[in-house]
Amino acid sequence: xxxxxxxxxxxxxxxxxxxxxxxxxxxxxxxxxxxxxxxxxxxxxxxxxxxxxxxxxxxxxxxxxxxxxxxxxxxxxxxxxxxxxxxxxxxxxxxxxxxxxxxxxxxxxxxxxxxxxxxxxxxxxxxxxxxxxxxxxxxxxxxxxxxxxxxxxxxxxxxxxxxxxxxxxxxxxxxxxxxxxxxxxxxxxxxxxxxxxxxxxxxxxxxxxxxxxxxxxxxxxxxxxxxxxxxxxxxxxxxxxxxxxxxxxxxxxxxxxxxxxxxxxxxxxxxxxxxxxxxxxxxxxxxxxxxxxxxxxxxxxxxxxxxxxxxxxxxxxxxxxxxxxxxxxxxxxxxxxxxxx
Amino acid sequence: xxxxxxxxxxxxxxxxxxxxxxxxxxxxxxxxxxxxxxxxxxxxxxxxxxxxxxxxxxxxxxxxxxxxxxxxxxxxxxxxxxxxxxxxxxxxxxxxxxxxxxxxxxxxxxxxxxxxxxxxxxxxxxxxxxxxxxxxxxxxxxxxxxxxxxxxxxxxxxxxxxxxxxxxxxxxxxxxxxxxxxxxxxxxxxxxxxxxxxxxxxxxxxxxxxxxxxxxxxxxxxxxxxxxxxxxxxxxxxxxxxxxxxxxxxxxxxxxxxxxxxxxxxxxxxxxxxxxxxxxxxxxxxxxxxxxxxxxxxxxxxxxxxxxxxxxxxxxxxxxxxxxxxxxxxxxxxxxxxxxx
Numbered sequence: 001x002x003x004x005x006x007x008x009x010x011x012x013x014x015x016x017x018x019x020x021x022x023x024x025x026x027x028x029x030x031x032x033x034x035x036x037x038x039x040x041x042x043x044x045x046x047x048x049x050x051x052x053x054x055x056x057x058x059x060x061x062x063x064x065x066x067x068x069x070x071x072x073x074x075x076x077x078x079x080x081x082x083x084x085x086x087x088x089x090x091x092x093x094x095x096x097x098x099x100x101x102x103x104x105x106x107x108x109x110x111x112x113x114x115x116x117x118x119x120x121x122x123x124x125x126x127x128x129x130x131x132x133x134x135x136x137x138x139x140x141x142x143x144x145x146x147x148x149x150x151x152x153x154x155x156x157x158x159x160x161x162x163x164x165x166x167x168x169x170x171x172x173x174x175x176x177x178x179x180x181x182x183x184x185x186x187x188x189x190x191x192x193x194x195x196x197x198x199x200x201x202x203x204x205x206x207x208x209x210x211x212x213x214x215x216x217x218x219x220x221x222x223x224x225x226x227x228x229x230x231x232x233x234x235x236x237x238x239x240x241x242x243x244x245x246x247x248x249x250x251x252x253x254x255x256x257x258x259x260x261x262x263x264x265x266x267x268x269x270x271x272x273x274x275x276x277x278x279x280x281x282x283x284x285x286x287x288x289x290x291x292x293x294x295x296x297x298x299x300x301x302x303x304x305x306x307x308x309x310x311x312x313x314x315x316x317x318x319x320x321x322x323x324x325x326x327x328x329x330x331x332x333x334x335x336x337x338x339x340x341x
Numbered sequence: 342x343x344x345x346x347x348x349x350x351x352x353x354x355x356x357x358x359x360x361x362x363x364x365x366x367x368x369x370x371x372x373x374x375x376x377x378x379x380x381x382x383x384x385x386x387x388x389x390x391x392x393x394x395x396x397x398x399x400x401x402x403x404x405x406x407x408x409x410x411x412x413x414x415x416x417x418x419x420x421x422x423x424x425x426x427x428x429x430x431x432x433x434x435x436x437x438x439x440x441x442x443x444x445x446x447x448x449x450x451x452x453x454x455x456x457x458x459x460x461x462x463x464x465x466x467x468x469x470x471x472x473x474x475x476x477x478x479x480x481x482x483x484x485x486x487x488x489x490x491x492x493x494x495x496x497x498x499x500x501x502x503x504x505x506x507x508x509x510x511x512x513x514x515x516x517x518x519x520x521x522x523x524x525x526x527x528x529x530x531x532x533x534x535x536x537x538x539x540x541x542x543x544x545x546x547x548x549x550x551x552x553x554x555x556x557x558x559x560x561x562x563x564x565x566x567x568x569x570x571x572x573x574x575x576x577x578x579x580x581x582x583x584x585x586x587x588x589x590x591x592x593x594x595x596x597x598x599x600x601x602x603x604x605x606x607x608x609x610x611x612x613x614x615x616x617x618x619x620x621x622x623x624x625x626x627x628x629x630x631x632x633x634x635x636x637x638x639x640x641x642x643x644x645x646x647x648x649x650x651x652x653x654x655x656x657x658x659x660x661x662x663x664x665x666x667x668x669x670x671x672x673x674x675x676x677x678x679x680x681x682x
Contacts, residue, residue, distance in 0.1 A: 012450040017480025030456055031444075031476060034463035039439065039474040047474035049439055058399070062441035062494060064479040098380065098390055100403035102492035103372075104445065109353040115371055122375035133380040133388035134494070135372060138405040139358025141680070146485040151443035151492030153403060153475070339482070 020230055020332030043166055043238065045225060046092035048158060056157035059094035061085060065150040068339040070117065072191035074184075074202030075277075077150060078117035082124035083205045083277055084228065084341060085154040090209040091224040091280060093164045093216055094156035099125070100134040101152055106145030114148065128207045130154070146339065166242040168222040174289035175239070175247065175308040178211050178280040178301040179204060179255060181232050185274030186260045188340050195267065201259045206278035214299040215280075220288030225281050228341055232307075233272040233329045235281050236317040239310065246313035249329070250320045255303040272319070273332055275340050283310070361571055361673030384507055384579065386566060387433035389499060397498040400435035402426060406491040409680040411454065413532035415525075415543030416618075418491060419458035423465035424546045424618055425569065425682060426495040431550040432565040432621060434505045434557055435497030440466070441475040442493055447486030455489065469548045471495070487680065507583040509563040515630035516580070516588070516649040519552050519621040519642040520545060520596060522573050526615030527601045529681050536608065542600045547619035555640040556621075561629030566622050569682050573648075574613035574670045576622050577658040580651065587654035590670070591661045596644040613660070614673055616681050624651070 015022040032042050039047045046061035065081040075083070082099070089096040101121075105114065125132060183204040190199050208226055215221050227235045232249070240247040249272070256271055264271040284292045289306050296304035317329040356363040373383050380388045387402035406422040416424075423440070430437040442462075446455065466473060524545040531540050549567055556562050568576045573590070581588040590613070597612055605612040625633045630647050637645035658670040 009452055012446050012448055012452060012455065012480060014448050014480055014482065016446070017478065023478065023480075027476075027478065030452070030459055031442075031478070034459045035442075035466070035473045035476070037466075037472040037474070039472055040476070042476075047439075049474060058439075058496070060439055060441055060475045060494075060496060062443055062475045062492075063477045064443040064445055064492070066445065066479045066481060098388075098399075098401060100401055100494040101372075101376075102403055102405040102443070102494075104405055104407065104490055104492075105353050105357070107353055107355050111350055111353060111371070114353065118371055118375045125376070125378075131378040131380055132376045133378070133390060134401045134403045135368075135376070135381070135383075136404045136492075137358065137364065137368065137372070138407045138490070139353060139355055139364075140407060140487065140490075141355065143484065144487040146481065149445055149479070149481075149490070151403075151405070151445075151477075151494075153401075153441040153443075153492075153494035155399070155401060155496065 015333060018229060018332055020234060022333065045088040046094060055160060057160055059089055059092055059156040059158050061088035062153040063088060065341060066146060066339045067188060067341055068146055069191050070113065070147050072188050072203055074187055075205040076117050076120050077148060078121035079124040080205050080277060080341065081150040081152045082121055082128060083207055085152040086128045086130060087208045087226040089154045089156035090212040091226050093162040094158040096128060096130045096154055096156045096209060098133045098155040099130050099152055101132050101150065103137045104140055104145055104149040105137060106140050106147050107142040109147055128209065164221065164223055166223050166238060169239055169243045169283050169310055171245055171310055171312050172286050173222060173283045173310045174286050174306050176282045176292055176296060176304060177232060177254065177307045178296050178304045180257045180303055181254055181276060182260045182271040182274030183257055184277040185231065185340050186263050189263065197263060199259050201257065204276055204278040208278060208280045211280050211296055211299045211301060214295040215282055215292055218284060218288050218292055220285030221282065223283040227279060227281050228275045228277060230332045231273040231275055232281060233317060234332055237331050239283065240315050240317050243310055244315050246311045247308060247317045248311055248320060249308035251322050253305050253307045255305050272329060277341065356674060359571060359673055361575060363674065386429040387435060396501060398501055400430055400433055400497040400499050402429035403494040404429060406682060407487060407680045408529060408682055409487055410532050411458065411488050413529050413544055415528055416546040417458050417461050418489060419462035420465040421546050421618060421682065422491040422493045423462055423469060424548055426493040427469045427471060428549045428567040430495045430497040431553040432567050434503040435499040437469060437471045437495055437497045437550060439474045439496040440471050440493055442473050442491065444478045445481055445486055445490040446478060447481050447488055448483040450488055469550065505562065505564055507564050507579060510580055510584045510624050510651055512586055512651055512653050513627050514563060514624045514651045515627050515647050517623045517625065517633055517637065517645060518573060518595065518648045519637050519645045521598045521644055522595055522617060523601045523612040523615030524598055525618040526572065526681050527604050530604065538604060540600050542598065545617055545619040549619060549621045552621050552637055552640045552642060555636040556623060556633060559625065559629050559633055561626030564624040568620060568622050569616045569618060571673045572614040572616055573622060574658060575673055578672050580624065581656050581658050584651055585656050587652040588649060588658045589652055589661060590649035592663050594646050594648045596646050613670060618682065
């Protein structure tokens with residue numbers, strides 16, 4: 001059987017999972033090629049469908065969770081699975097309502113660990129006001145799973161009048177971030193004993209629904225996204241690509257925890273590529289930027305900041321450095337940190 | 342930290358995944374204990390929720406797929422994932438509409454294989470009239486996944502007037518099966534080279550929506566289920582438990598492919614525990630049994646049969662043998678065949 005591939009790889013590599021170029025190509029050239037339909041948008045966090053004659057659209061999102069280690073400061077794979085899914089609905093402008101849960105559990109997992117994960121999951125559901133309404137478990141042979149993997153699908157509702165999208169971004173718009181960048185990626189990294197580092201840093205994993213709800217009726221709101229795999233640099237690339245222009249981020253404006261800076265320096269990672277799991281990047285018309293910042297802070301995000309803007313120019317992401325120079329933030333290719341979410 | 346377990350295991354075993362007693366206990370005593378809510382019913386194939394003021398209920402189901410090998414006669418893990426999810430909505434009386442897809446892909450998987458799986462998935466979607474509207478991929482390190490695992494969530498709609506459920510089953514009801522039992526389990530088993538067997542048998546994996554749609558307005562219809570993991574014996578146990586009575590299956594009435602009989606005998610498996618992926622077990626009032634059979638056959642199920650009935654008596658499943666004797670079909674404990682779906 002002859003199979004065409006418009007991308008050049010023969011085998012799946014870890015780089016196909018890192019949120020960067022290889023993953024985008026895998027998704028566009030294989031999954032989307034076959035599965036294309038009127039609702040599927042590989043660039044959106046959640047898909048919107050009409051449901052009967054309702055005033056609301058049905059919003060659907062899904063996410064897989066493979067974080068290693070299963071438990072880390074500030075959360076575990078159970079709570080993360082809820083927050084991650086709820087956040088994809090929230091940034092799409094929806095109210096999260098129902099979840100489904102798939103658990104792929106490896107033979108030999110200690111049941112006391114599974115118990116803690118599911119308990120955290122239940123606590124996160126209560127905090128977020130959502131219910132798990134359907135579930136399935138599969139047990140994988142020892143050595144055929146990484147302890148446990150979860151897949152969670154979220155169903156929410158969105159008023160038909162809401163009109164957000166990455167294609168709404170315009171030159172001159174401002175980019176906001178609701179808190180410090182990279183805490184989740186860094187906390188998971190510290191929890192991996194192989195690095196021989198430790199610290200007090202916690203993952204930022206949390207629901208962003210209070211923030212998105214606060215921004216939702218702002219007339220100049222164009223687009224929101226939670227910068228998970230690949231961090232804020234990867235979301236900035238998606239924005240630059242959508243607008244076919246330059247996204248400029250300002251180094252001194254981006255809130256970054258001191259510990260994240262230090263760890264990133266020691267390990268040679270760029271913190272802009274580290275995952276957040278409780279932050280929103282929002283794009284708003286320049287005239288609404290101060291109001292958006294005020295609303296983010298009012299929703300409890302004391303470190304929220306305006307971190308950059310969308311400019312005319314070639315499709316690229318530029319960082320204005322503390323010294324006033326500029327450097328290009330490339331699209332992620334190698335995977336700095338697999339199994340981060 | 343002290344954690345209670347009302348079930349006695351310390352580590353996850355393969356038996357926690359086989360559809361039998363251990364799996365039921367894991368789900369009831371751990372997942373359902375923490376995640377309980379008004380919508381979740383661990384005994385249902387899909388959950389029903391109101392959505393706005395619509396005449397329809399929103400139906401949600403989810404399923405994980407781990408079948409080994411990834412490709413087998415009559416299907417592959419891609420088409421199976423669609424059929425399995427669509428079928429859970431169909432037997433709940435819903436019209437399947439939207440799906441989400443999670444792919445957990447192991448590093449090193451040949452992309453040509455993945456291409457075939459996703460293409461089959463797309464074909465199955467077209468046959469079933471559903472669309473994948475949301476997706477996510479995660480790449481697992483080599484050795485931390487079995488090639489590929491899929492998790493699919495299905496969203497459907499069901500008219501509020503439909504009232505099916507395992508709790509609707511009554512003494513005296515008849516049990517129908519829409520085709521031969523165990524073809525999928527047996528076909529997957531033959532596809533595993535380790536058994537040194539071969540044959541021409543194909544998996545029965547297919548959408549059962551044409552059958553469920555044909556039965557849906559039958560007044561005596563109580564309950565439908567697709568007998569997947571654990572086969573028809575496991576569904577019979579669920580029915581016996583729900584009605585607190587005896588389910589009697591009649592050996593000579595159960596359609597079984599000759600090859601399935603032979604393979605089951607050679608390997609010492611009981612064919613009643615082998616999975617189907619394109620069959621419906623339906624329970625109907627005795628007065629509607631012949632009409633239900635006629636409708637099943639009209640929907641293309643030429644081998645459909647009335648295979649048993651629900652009787653007063655202790656909670657058990659009895660097989661009336663060809664010789665006129667009776668033997669008890671125990672609830673599944675050991676896993677005869679992991680990674681079958």
